[in-house]
Amino acid sequence: MHPEPIYKLGKEPSSMSNFVTAPIKCAAFILCLLILNPIPVPVVESAGKKVGYFESLQQKLIKDGFEETRIKSLYNRPEVDFETKGVSLFLVHREARLNYDQFTTQASIQKALKYMEKYKTELAKVEKKYGVSKEIITAVILVETRLGNNVGRPFILNTLSSMASLADPEVRDMFWRKVSSSSRLTRKKYEKWVGKKSKWAYNELKAFLKYTNREEMDPASIPGSYAGAMGIPQFMPSNIRTLAKDGDNDGHIDLFNHADAITSVANYLKHYGWHPGIDEKKAHKVLLHYNYSKYYANTLIKISKLLKDGSSPV
Numbered sequence: 001m002h003p004e005p006i007y008k009l010g011k012e013p014s015s016m017s018n019f020v021t022a023p024i025k026c027a028a029f030i031l032c033l034l035i036l037n038p039i040p041v042p043v044v045e046s047a048g049k050k051v052g053y054f055e056s057l058q059q060k061l062i063k064d065g066f067e068e069t070r071i072k073s074l075y076n077r078p079e080v081d082f083e084t085k086g087v088s089l090f091l092v093h094r095e096a097r098l099n100y101d102q103f104t105t106q107a108s109i110q111k112a113l114k115y116m117e118k119y120k121t122e123l124a125k126v127e128k129k130y131g132v133s134k135e136i137i138t139a140v141i142l143v144e145t146r147l148g149n150n151v152g153r154p155f156i157l158n159t160l161s162s163m164a165s166l167a168d169p170e171v172r173d174m175f176w177r178k179v180s181s182s183s184r185l186t187r188k189k190y191e192k193w194v195g196k197k198s199k200w201a202y203n204e205l206k207a208f209l210k211y212t213n214r215e216e217m218d219p220a221s222i223p224g225s226y227a228g229a230m231g232i233p234q235f236m237p238s239n240i241r242t243l244a245k246d247g248d249n250d251g252h253i254d255l256f257n258h259a260d261a262i263t264s265v266a267n268y269l270k271h272y273g274w275h276p277g278i279d280e281k282k283a284h285k286v287l288l289h290y291n292y293s294k295y296y297a298n299t300l301i302k303i304s305k306l307l308k309d310g311s312s313p314v
Helices: 024-036 055-063 068-075 082-094 098-104 105-119 121-132 133-143 158-164 168-181 187-214 237-243 258-271 280-287 294-309
Strands: 044-046 050-051
Touching: 024 168, 055 068, 055 158, 055 187, 082 158, 082 168, 098 105, 098 133, 098 294, 105 121, 105 133, 121 133, 121 258, 133 258, 133 294, 158 187, 168 187, 187 237, 237 258, 280 294
Parallel strands: none
Antiparallel strands: 044 050
């Protein structure tokens, strides 16, 4: 499930906005520069101690009710750091350039059919309970994480904390100095993006910390997308707390568990209007809630049809 991006083509992809006009090669060049020249962690001396990217963010979290000792201990861990590459990717990502057609090949469909066979009990259970077809659930999981085989690399805590920390003028200025030398972004457009995304990321960060605390998970060790989406179905933390479900009845919601992931996708689609016998036009509208991209929604519908017409896995 993808957050609203930096730009939109018309009202198309949910991940972007039209001000990024540089050609693909330029975007790739920008990313190379950012990866090869990572942003140094800014450090200033204050009362004899070092203050980095996340100092003001920590204070804000504590002010909003998070336990001070826990927050300071968490952000003091060596693996918690500014996610330069992730923020850079989010800045230039463009949904329309993704190759969703790779998921409609014979090889991909065969893998999806095998997945349906392996989890046929779970899929049949949720199809009956939520009225969402097993084919469309499988299509979502195939496209989002290759059936759970690619759940992301950056740590979600780093990703969301980095974007949220851009609300700090000092951090925002330092990151701008880095990207402005190798991009065509104007400062005005950069500031507009930061203003919107830092607030969004902070709310997602709070939801993530509450969720991991509730489920007794280590927030510093959970991988996700460069936008902070999590697990096999790639839910954003705010959606996990409201729409994710415990599919195996073990008392926990773990989106790295296939039963929970399958049930959560079904509940999400039902919540936005999916029902038995839904026509293609309405199905397309529901799928746009998962990722506001016509290309994405069309691909899921195509995969679903291929799975219905497919033979049993060999």
